[in-house]
Amino acid sequence: MERRHFLRASVLGVSTVAFSGTLWQGAALAAPAQNATGPYGPLQAADANGIRLPAGFTSHVIARSGQVVPGTSYTWHDAPDGGACFADGNGWIYVSNSEINPGGGASAIRFGSDGDVTSAYRILSGTRTNCAGGKTPWNTWLSCEEVSRGYVYETDPFGGDAVRRAAMGRFKHEAAAADPVRGVVYLTEDESNGRLYRFIPATWGDLSSGALQVLVAGSATSGSFTWANVPDPDGSPTATRNQVPGSKSFYGGEGCHYADDTVWFTTKGDNRVWQLDLTDDTYELAYDDSLVSPGTPPLTGVDNVTGSAYGDLYVAEDGGDMEICLITPDDKISPFLRVNGQSSSEITGPAFTPAGDRLYFSSQRGTSGSSSGGITYCVTGPFRT
Template sequence: MERRSFLRGAVIGTSAAAFGGTLMHGAAYAAPAQPGAGPYGALGPADANGILLPAGFTSRVVARSGQTVPGTSYTWHSAPDGGACFADGTGWIYVSNSEINPSGGASAVRFGSTGAVTGAYRILSGTRQNCAGGKTPWNTWLSCEEVSLGYVYETDPYGVNAAVRRAAMGRFKHEAAAADPVRKVVYLTEDETSGCFYRFIPTTWGDLSSGTLQVMVAGTASSGSFSWQNVPDPDGSPTVTRSQVSGAKKFNGGEGCHYANDTVWFTTKGDNRLWQLNLTTNTYELAYDDSLVPSGAAPLTGVDNVTGSSSGDLFIAEDGGNMEICVITPDDVVAPFLRITGQSSSEITGPAFSPDGRRLYFSSQRGTSGSSSGGITYEVTGPFRA
């Protein structure tokens, strides 16, 4: 039984690659994704970069922490984390956070139409432990501070406008953000063992300077219905946001977040789960749970950042595990897509597709050294299905 019905053919390059949620009726929830044969086949031997890929795919190193980005004079930041791609004329831009504290921030790499690097530059400075974030429909990057009473910063991927702190989006241990242009809200995860899932409703869509922060309210079960309630004090004072609303549903370490066609997915690292919210029916369920996979057979552990492709596939990066990006298909099959070798003290971060859907960018946050100064940012090119 297929739990999610996916619509194909979205405009590639937006955060809302086309796939949506099946209408839910009562308790008719299907089982979470299970291991199976992936759409790209088995992984081949490690390439020159130590990456195992399916046939037809190749990798290259785009940047290394502490070194100048090839073809530029810009030194790439340490601990590269969450990222996104933005169209730029006939080329594109990849934005990447820096998860160090202090002096986190974010940088960008600009690519020409052939994929050649044409520039690199800083888009956010002077912030703390910028972990994940999210892309807006108006082509800005929301960079989130993963610290207590952290902020969201709205940044310009094109390097023209100064970054702006968006205090109205709440002060808590932010992780990821995902914009929903239908409901005109931004969803937010919280990286706490008893964290919550939020949405921010801007007073004016496209302007994040003011609005209302709400928290998801639901029971303790792993599926059911949910609602939203206002957070009285988004600034987290005197009580932290996750403790202000009775009945707010708790999640064990919120991580990546992705929206597409009336559905939002987010991961929780404490229990290796991928949650799915069906926004047309206000119901939620588990899209993946490694504890529900036969013992020793779970291909996806250490769930972290998540993105989607125009085919309806979800790509989920591992923080730990065996350093894989796994794919979950529309028919609920989970399988490895790639694996990085020789970097067991790192994590994979920032998966994002180029606007044409042919290139996948991501980073190994600590690379082979296991240190934040050893980060490596990669590109994988190949026959991604449309």
């Protein structure tokens, strides 16, 4: 599905556009997203795990912090955060960061074709506050340190050695999203005046060297943008976000997702989801809680974001109502799930299996409100693909 065509047509006032074999007709809809009934219907009563889901969906607990992952001898890490899924023969692997300091790192759980756990293991150790990250097209996981002058680490979900990628810059890293069309990786920065970056490796598939650039644009919520080189990616003595005049400030960069010539990223300080149209170098808001009408904004505390094969965006909340909200290609937003009884936690690491029929995520601090109380879940059901 090419979601970007609908979004661009909406901006231009075109009333019909085709994608995924469906013809959307009617009045042009424009971002930012507005309240609507979700494609799966309303949330049902909480299940045995305290999770409210639409009819036809089921949740399962996969792992708990400080406890052995069932079916393995591996103890699951504290404070599970950003995650992704990787194909593994007839099964798949789910990787998850650990947002603690010191310790940090990342772990992986391997699943068979039936969804049963077959093994679990560590893929990164000795790092700090590994928050979000991103999957590469060559099947590695970029684990990002959310600390001042933090690093990006390239890890192997299949169990190989992890490598520090200093060329990708030293700043308070949050998330990463790979763009195979342009051969770049987009990077968010979790600062109140953070920036959006892209890393252009000298050779696509090799992140050991390259150029770090920052997005340059005006102060408005929409417009055109360019990229400029960051003179000193090491960020000392001058922070990377302060090196390029005219670079655009974002209020607490969080999740980042690329698909179909579009980048979506979230900013927690103002509860926004931004989108970059890479075909014409323009940006606009995909969601802003202050612009929702009618009713109460469903999404606050915006954090991690991922996309489904259909083109729906799934945005996790840090706090809020402990929901994962869904934004459809026609700019409608609704809660997809809600976790009850865990108000001192946040939802992290949403990721679909390669087949798109299972969604993994974590409650970072679970019912205890402590980093040692994290819970990792799987949701199955009739996802749109």
